[in-house]
Amino acid sequence: MESSSNQPQKNISENFFFSDALKEIISGLSKRSQEIIFIRYGVHGGNALTLEEIGNKYNITRERVRQIVHEVVRKICEKKDNPYLVQAKTKITLAIQSNSGIIEKKKLASELGKSDKSEEAAISFFLECVDGINYQEIPGVLKASYSTAEFNVKKWKSIKDAAVEMLEKKKSTLLLDELFKSIVENYSFSGFGKENLSHYLDVSEELARNSFGKWGIAKWKEVSPKGTREKAYLILKETKKPLHFREIAEEIDRHSLNKKKTHPQTVHNELIK
Incomplete structure (x- = not known):
């Protein structure tokens, strides 16, 4: 099972909100810089605006907007001992680690943000500051995801390919238990359990689970009926x-x-x- 040797502290407040933390941590910046961050990421209501839209709003160039955002992110990420930043980074890191070391970006934002758009937007900001994680994406293969630095993408691909092969061989959707059993009987993967398989399949573009909880090739009618x-x-x-x-x-x-x-x-x- 994928894990990190540098486990973060788990004494996190249950009442922690990413959007409130972001508001607090940038409160010392100019009012314009704060506003630009909020509307760039879509925090505290509304959709995230493009660089051009923000530039038009403040009568500045797109490049200037980019510079302001970059500078704010840099300043905030340097506040390594700030309790708000520490808690935000810890919650994000723990979420990735508890998902076998890799999690789809949308799932990470949805689970931590509890489906609150403002929270999800603030999480996107704090992701810029988290050390020891990598952004992963392979078009058509691996969904936009975040992983721990030590996550083995090559091993993930081998297990994913094994799942694809088993499903194509059986030509039928399978419950997770059935698919895991088939893989274990035909392949030798060390440090690999059923929960890992579930997490690994979740980030695959090629595989999906249907409404009955069965896994199959994403394009199959039994998986994605049209x-x-x-x-x-x-x-x-x-x-x-x-x-x-x-x-x-x-x-x-x-x-x-x-x-x-x-x-x-x-x-x-x-x-x-």
């Missing part, structure tokens, strides 16, 4: 029993396969084609 017809067939396949089209519509919604409410008549029309 349209009511494919979703209906997935429901029938997983329930393993005949269902009335009204029941199918209810199951589609229950498993969050549609963003909008599924109409029974639509299911009926698709199934009789």
